[in-house]
Amino acid sequence: xxxxxxxxxxxxxxxxxxxxxDPDRILAVPAxxxxxxxxxxxxxxxxVLRGNxxxxxxxxxxxxxxxxxxxxxRGQEVFRAEPRSYVCVQSFFSRSYHSSYHIVxxxxxEVAYIDDNTPAIEPELYGSLEQxxxxxLVHELAARNFRIFTHVSEKEExxxxxxRAEMAATLSQLSAGIAHELNNxxxxxxxxxxxxxxxxxxxxxxEAPQNAELFRLGYEDDSFVAASDLRAxxxxxxxxxxxxxxxAKVLAHVVHGEDELAQRGASFVKHVGKNYRFWELGHDLRDxxxxxxxxxxxxxxxxLLGGGSSSRTEGVNVNQSVKDALSLLTNRxxxxxxxxxxxxxxxxxxxxxxxxxxWTNIIKNACDAMEHAATPQPEISITTSHIHADGLQLLPAExxxxxxxxxxxxxxEEIRDKIFQPSFTTxxxxxxFGLGLGLSIVRRLVDSYGGTIELHSSNSITSFTVNLxxxxxxx
Amino acid sequence: xxxxxxxxVDDQPEVLDSVMRDLRPLSEYVRLEDASGTTDCLRxxxxxxxxxxxxxxxxxxxxxxxxxxxxxxGKVAKDRRFRHTRKxxxxxxxxHADTINAINEGQVDNYVEKPWEPEKLLSAVxxxxxxxxxxxxxxxxxxxxIIDTPTLFSKLH
Numbered sequence: 001x002x003x004x005x006x007x008x009x010x011x012x013x014x015x016x017x018x019x020x021x022d023p024d025r026i027l028a029v030p031a032x033x034x035x036x037x038x039x040x041x042x043x044x045x046x047x048v049l050r051g052n053x054x055x056x057x058x059x060x061x062x063x064x065x066x067x068x069x070x071x072x073x074r075g076q077e078v079f080r081a082e083p084r085s086y087v088c089v090q091s092f093f094s095r096s097y098h099s100s101y102h103i104v105x106x107x108x109x110e111v112a113y114i115d116d117n118t119p120a121i122e123p124e125l126y127g128s129l130e131q132x133x134x135x136x137l138v139h140e141l142a143a144r145n146f147r148i149f150t151h152v153s154e155k156e157e158x159x160x161x162x163x164r165a166e167m168a169a170t171l172s173q174l175s176a177g178i179a180h181e182l183n184n185x186x187x188x189x190x191x192x193x194x195x196x197x198x199x200x201x202x203x204x205x206x207e208a209p210q211n212a213e214l215f216r217l218g219y220e221d222d223s224f225v226a227a228s229d230l231r232a233x234x235x236x237x238x239x240x241x242x243x244x245x246x247x248a249k250v251l252a253h254v255v256h257g258e259d260e261l262a263q264r265g266a267s268f269v270k271h272v273g274k275n276y277r278f279w280e281l282g283h284d285l286r287d288x289x290x291x292x293x294x295x296x297x298x299x300x301x302x303x304l305l306g307g308g309s310s311s312r313t314e315g316v317n318v319n320q321s322v323k324d325a326l327s328l329l330t331n332r333x334x335x336x337x338x339x340x341x342x343x344x345x346x347x348x349x350x351x352x353x354x355x356x357x358x359w360t361n362i363i364k365n366a367c368d369a370m371e372h373a374a375t376p377q378p379e380i381s382i383t384t385s386h387i388h389a390d391g392l393q394l395l396p397a398e399x400x401x402x403x404x405x406x407x408x409x410x411x412x413e414e415i416r417d418k419i420f421q422p423s424f425t426t427x428x429x430x431x432x433f434g435l436g437l438g439l440s441i442v443r444r445l446v447d448s449y450g451g452t453i454e455l456h457s458s459n460s461i462t463s464f465t466v467n468l469x470x471x472x473x474x475x
Numbered sequence: 476x477x478x479x480x481x482x483x484v485d486d487q488p489e490v491l492d493s494v495m496r497d498l499r500p501l502s503e504y505v506r507l508e509d510a511s512g513t514t515d516c517l518r519x520x521x522x523x524x525x526x527x528x529x530x531x532x533x534x535x536x537x538x539x540x541x542x543x544x545x546x547x548x549g550k551v552a553k554d555r556r557f558r559h560t561r562k563x564x565x566x567x568x569x570x571h572a573d574t575i576n577a578i579n580e581g582q583v584d585n586y587v588e589k590p591w592e593p594e595k596l597l598s599a600v601x602x603x604x605x606x607x608x609x610x611x612x613x614x615x616x617x618x619x620x621i622i623d624t625p626t627l628f629s630k631l632h
Contacts, residue, residue: 227488227511228518245506246499287489372540 002085002142004135011126012135016084018121020047020112027111029053035103035111036088038075042099044113045092045136051109053081055101075102079147087111089140093130179299186299190292197285204278210271211278217254218282225253243273250276253283316350318400318468319384324352325359326382332367339381345400346386348470354445361438362404362464369462370408379407387467398470399451405463416455442466479505479529479613481600484516484547485536485565490589494534494565497593498600504621505531505604513542517550520557530560531607532600534587537566537573545573548581559610561603563587565596602626 004012026049029035036042038058058075078101081087091098097116120129197219204212230252238248251272255261261269272279319342326338363380370378383403411419420443446453446466454465481498485491491509498507506528510516516533523530533551535544548562564577567589577583584606585599602623608615609630615622 227509227515231508231519245502283492287492290489 002139002146004139004142008135008138011132012139014126015132015136016047019114019118020049022112025113025115025118027113029105029109029111031105031107031109033105035105036099036101038099038102040099041097042088042091043097043116045089045115046087046111046113048081048083048085048087049110049112050083052083052106053087053103053109054106055079055081055087055103057101080106085143086136086140089136092116093133093137182299183296186292186295190289190296193285193288193292197282200281200285211275214250214254214272214275214278215282218250218279218284219286221253221283221286223253223256225256237269241269241273243269244276246280247273247276250279254279312349312351312354314349315347316352316355317347318345318350318355318402321350321352321355322359322382322384322402325356325363328356328360329363329367332364333380336367336370336378336380339379341381341383343383343385345384346398346470348400348468350449350468354448358442358445358466359402359404361442362466365438366404366406366408366462369411370406373409375406375408377407381405386470399467400470401465401467403463403465405461407461409462410459411455411457411462416457419455420453479531479604479608479618480508480523481505481532481534481604482508482510482516482519482523482530483534484510484512484539484544486512486539487536490536494596497591497596500597501600501604501621504618512539513547513550516547520551524556529607529611529613530557531611532561532563532603534563534565534600537564537577545577545581545583548577548583552582559607561585561607563599563603565589565591598623606630 029051031051035046035053038056055078056075057078081103087103088099090096091100095116118129120126120132123129123132126132201212201215201219204215230249234245234248234252237243237251238245241248241251243251251269254272255264322340322342326333326340359382366380367378369375381404385401386398387401388398420439443453446468449468451466451468454467456463456465481501483491483494483498485494488511491511495507495509501507508519508523510519516535520530520533533548535547537544544564544566548564551557551560551562561584562581563585564581564583565587566573574586577586584603587596587599601621604618604621605615605623605626607613608618608622609627615627
């Protein structure tokens, strides 16, 4: 809707009243009917009274070509005219009397018109027809300006989206390349750490079995003791046994209680005092392995985010993919109660690894949230079902729904939109699947199946529901 | 226990161990302690202070669950007991805003990027240790072999 200053609007209303109300010059155009065709001779200037019109323009080069595509026959949409807009202004006032557009009614419409024979009304008061129609021309100019502005911003938006898509494509290629190179490097680090550990272990076994044991204890150390407890114990050993700070710390790692210390005896303590470095050596190699695992975990996550190779086949069992995910996470969920309720679900067209990836990321995320909030009696429940969405034409008719809920802390309202974005994380960087990529991978994968994710979060329960269509949507 | 302490803070034990190992050349003269996070570090500092120990330098990771390194160093800066304590932020990922925050709120004396070069970390810590000894009025002579002499001379003259 074009709005103009009052001193234009008043004469404009007069023009509409005195020129465009004559019943002899009012036409009804049925929906789909032509008002004028492109290049047709037309001596009229129209005012739309009712209904909307659309103007198409066909590129001249397609004229006469054989079997043109549908858009070429009809042409490209140029603008729309709503009630109170004028049509054929330029051809009328330029006296070219040729329409540049094909104008079609979108619904049953009505227009009023004047033609080149219409005389000026009250010229002695309002001047010539051209003079009287200046407000119409101003209105047309404003309308065209508005149209151009809209077109330009739409075009800019389109270019921006295109650039983003290109960037994503480049990034995906780049990430595949980087992933390959990094995996090679990380592979070398990890394998060589293994070799060094094996050889050292063998060598020590032959030369000094006690040191071999210290080395092994360091290499296999997986004690999970709070730093403060460890420090307190080390201090005690330092004072009681006159050990160095470093040796006392190693002893605190190796010996977990008074009983164990008594069992090991003073000679062991003295041995550690002198040879603690063998434990450290083992521990160093262990850290190398852990760091390599972290690195390859991150590489895997980045590769998935970039959209790696996916091989989808028919007949994939969703329930099985959930079971696979749970068995992969056995270690992670051992302190939680897990409830599952598998419904009858049809096999779908999918990549099993991708499905497993979706569930593991959601479940891991739930575990992290509950651990971080120290949720008492943490629970995870998973249900699967087959849903027929009758009547909802916009969605695929059938899909498999998987709901993963937990009784952890609610997801704050203000971050619900953000949790699926890459690099949004409330967690510490780096470990396991780090980088805040987990849920963004879920989103990307689910999108690629044409599925949807629903998130519900309250004080007592937070649930993610993933709906996957049972049939692939094409186009 | 009239002993000089240096405390390293990181929530990833593997990284923490690496920092500790790189600072080991100092261990003959000062006590190296590690803490797994902000709370653990503050508890440790209370304990050391209560036992009459001195805390010369705190080296903290930035990104940790709960409070950040900047938060921790800011608290240390505000504590009268630790007014001479020097602060180092060790980080692999710092935005411009983080950096500004670290200087204004955390009042850090040094900023070390991950992955760090052991020699650079060590020399930075030696320099800060020297400054601490002078500020706190502790006799630096017993520490001559780990002191940063240019810093010492510039302060003495």
